[in-house]
Amino acid sequence: MNYWLFKTEPDVFGIEDLAACPQQTARWDEIRNFQARNYLRDRVRTGDRVLIYHSSCKDVGIAGIAEVVSDPYADPSQFDPQHTLFDARATPGAPRWFCVDVRLLQRFARVLPLKELKREPALAEMVLLRQGRLSVQPVRPQEWEILLSMAD
DNA sequence: GCCAACGTTGGC
DNA sequence: GCCAACGTTGGC
Secondary structure, eight states, X not given: OOEEEEEEOHHHXXXXXXXXXXXXXXXEOOOOOHHHHHHHHHTOOTTOEEEEEEOSSSSOEEEEEEEEOSOOEEOGGGGOTTSTTXXXXXXXXXXXXXXXXXXXXXXXXXXXXXXXXHHOGGGXXXXXXXXXXXXXXXXXXXXXHHHHHHHO
16 A cells, blocks of 8 residues: 655645535546656556645645545546547557546644655655656655644 | 746748 | 657656
8 A cells, every 4th residue: 555645736636625516526637747647557556545745825835635536547638628638649449648536634733834745854765845847646654643743 | 917938830 | 860849757
């Protein structure tokens, strides 16, 4: 079982939107970055745990945790000519982009601010703090534990 | 809205 | 394959 951090813009789809979905479950799709795609396709599996991270918004930080409830499958949006993320180079036999389904496990009482993560020495090696612009990224088990204790 | 960082594209 | 130009992400 692996740990991940998924970024989302809450103005588009945030943790409150996930909470409002049937079974608090939604498709995590529209990933169009190769590094993120490779993690999704090759490493993310049913049962993995995910930090839901809110970006480009007022309260930037970790909003809660979710569980991956499907193995990766072809992101349907790549095949839809009406979709802004339609990819003419993708076919059902050779999809280029992938998604998974996630189910909300816990919405934190408060969004754990990015500012606090930056202050915590034990989190200095987090991918989130080391590399920008990666919407699906691995989280180390020890980082996961620290983050959950910080959220209490 | 600014702008730094970084990914992608395309000419050569 | 290099690298400049361009586009996007994302914090502030």
